[in-house]
Amino acid sequence: MIRKLYVKQFRIFDEKTVYLFPGINIILGKNGTGKTSLLEAVYFMNFSKSFKAPRDDDMVQRGKDYFQIYTEWEQAEYHRASGNFLRNKGKRFIFDGETLTKISDVVGSFPMVFQSPEDYRVTSGPGAERRIYFDRIISQVSRKYLQDMMQYRKVLKNRNAYLKQLCESKKHRYTRQLEIYDIQLIPLIRRITTMREKVIGLFNRHLKILYGEIFNDAGVGKIRYKPSVQIAENSDTEQIRKEQSEKQVEKEIALKRTLWGPNYDQYVFYRNDVPLIHYASQGEHKIWMTLLKLAEGEIIRSREKAEPVFLFDDLFAELDVGNSRRIVENIMTKKQALITTTDLNDLRRHGVKTGEKDIHIIEIP
Numbered sequence: 151m152i153r154k155l156y157v158k159q160f161r162i163f164d165e166k167t168v169y170l171f172p173g174i175n176i177i178l179g180k181n182g183t184g185k186t187s188l189l190e191a192v193y194f195m196n197f198s199k200s201f202k203a204p205r206d207d208d209m210v211q212r213g214k215d216y217f218q219i220y221t222e223w224e225q226a227e228y229h230r231a232s233g234n235f236l237r238n239k240g241k242r243f244i245f246d247g248e249t250l251t252k253i254s255d256v257v258g259s260f261p262m263v264f265q266s267p268e269d270y271r272v273t274s275g276p277g278a279e280r281r282i283y284f285d286r287i288i289s290q291v292s293r294k295y296l297q298d299m300m301q302y303r304k305v306l307k308n309r310n311a312y313l314k315q316l317c318e319s320k321k322h323r324y325t326r327q328l329e330i331y332d333i334q335l336i337p338l339i340r341r342i343t344t345m346r347e348k349v350i351g352l353f354n355r356h357l358k359i360l361y362g363e364i365f366n367d368a369g370v371g372k373i374r375y376k377p378s379v380q381i382a383e384n385s386d387t388e389q390i391r392k393e394q395s396e397k398q399v400e401k402e403i404a405l406k407r408t409l410w411g412p413n414y415d416q417y418v419f420y421r422n423d424v425p426l427i428h429y430a431s432q433g434e435h436k437i438w439m440t441l442l443k444l445a446e447g448e449i450i451r452s453r454e455k456a457e458p459v460f461l462f463d464d465l466f467a468e469l470d471v472g473n474s475r476r477i478v479e480n481i482m483t484k485k486q487a488l489i490t491t492t493d494l495n496d497l498r499r500h501g502v503k504t505g506e507k508d509i510h511i512i513e514i515p
C-alpha cells in the first residue's frame with residue numbers, strides 16, 4: 151500500500167506531499183485542484199506512463215522542463231521509488247536505490263487497479279480500446295507477456311514496412327523474407343493468445359462471483375475472447391503460416407499491412423448474454439466496468455500474492471445510490487483505496503461512512 155506521494159513540477163503542482171493510510175483515502179477538492187493529477191502520478195509509477203496524456207511532456211508543469219514523482223509504499227517490505235521525466239531527455243525510474251534500465255521492469259512493480267470516467271471507452275468504444283485495456287492488465291501481472299508484446303510489435307512493424315516496400319516495387323507475392331517474419335511471429339502469437347485466453351477465463355470466474363455477491367443477481371457479466379488466429383499448443387507452425395499468411399499475402403501487400411494476429415483479436419462484453427455495447431445504459435456500462443475493475447483486483451491479488459491499491463477517480467458518476475452502496479461495501483473490504491471527490495456529502499449519500507476510522511480525508515486546497 152502506498153504511504154507517501156511527493157510530486158514536483160507535475161501538472162498544477164509546484165510541489166506537493168501527500169501521506170496516505172490503510173483503508174479508504176478520500177482526496178477531496180474543488181474542480182481543477184489536481185485530484186486526478188495525483189492519481190495520475192501514482193499510476194505513472196506502475197505503468198511508466200499516464201492514463202490520459204499521450205505524451206509524458208504534457209505532465210510537466212507548464213513553463214518547466216522536468217517533473218519528479220517520489221513514492222513510498224509497503225508490500226512485504228517498505229519500498230521507495232522515484233520517477234523523473236526531463237523534456238528532450240526522457241524518463242528514469244529508481245526503485246530502492248537502483249536505476250531500472252528497462253521499462254518492462256517498472257510495469258507491475260507496484261500493483262494497482264485504476265478506474266476513471268475515461269473507462270467508458272473500454273466498454274463502449276472500438277475493439278482497440280479493449281485490447282489496450284487487457285494488454286495493460288496482463289502486462290502488469292506477467293512480465294513475459296509484456297516482453298512478448300513488445301517483441302511482437304517490433305516484428306510486426308518491420309513486416310508492415312516490408313509489405314509497403316513490396317507494394318511499392320510491385321512484387322505481389324509471398325517471399326522468403328515474409329516467411330522469416332512469420333516464423334518469428336507465430337510462436338509469439340501463440341503465447342500471447344494463450345495468455346489472453348487464460349486471463350479472460352479468470353475474469354469470467356471472478357465476474358460471476360462479483361455479480362452474485364454485489365447484485366445478488368442471477369445476471370452474469372461475461373467476456374468472450376475471439377482470437378483472430380487460433381494456435382493450439384501442438385499445432386503446426388508451417389500450416390498456420392500457409393493458412394494465415396500465404397493465403398492473404400496479395401491483399402496484405404496491396405494494403406501494406408498485416409491482416410492477422412493479436413491486433414485483430416476481439417473481446418466482447420456481455421450482460422445476461424446480451425452484448426453490452428449495443429444495449430446497456432450508461433449506468434449499466436459503469437456497473438459492468440466497476441465489476442471488471444474489482445475482478446482485476448482479484449486477479450492481481452492471486453497472482454502477486456499482494457492486494458493492489460485501488461484508485462477510483464469519480465467513482466460514483468452515473469451510479470444510483472443503491473448500486474453505489476453495494477459497490478462501496480465491497481471497496482470497504484480492500485486494504486487501500488484512493489477515491490477522489492468534490493463533495494463529501496455526495497460520498498456519504500453513496501454509502502461512504504466518512505466518520506469511520508478507516509476513512510481518511512485528504513483535502514487539496
Ligand SMILES: Nc1ncnc2c1ncn2[C@@H]1O[C@H](COP(=O)(O)OP(=O)(O)OP(=O)(O)O)[C@@H](O)[C@H]1O
Pocket residue numbers: 160161162163179180181182183184185186187188208209210211212492
Ligand atoms: N502541464 C500542466 N501544467 C500546469 N497545469 C496543468 C497542467 N496540466 C493540467 N494542468 C491543470 O491542472 C489542474 C488540475 O487538473 P486535474 O484534472 O487534476 O483536476 P481535478 O481536481 O481532478 O478536477 P475535477 O474535479 O474537475 O476532476 C487543471 O486546472 C489543469 O488545467
Ligand SMILES: [Mg+2]
Pocket residue numbers: 185186187463490
Ligand atoms: Mg478530476
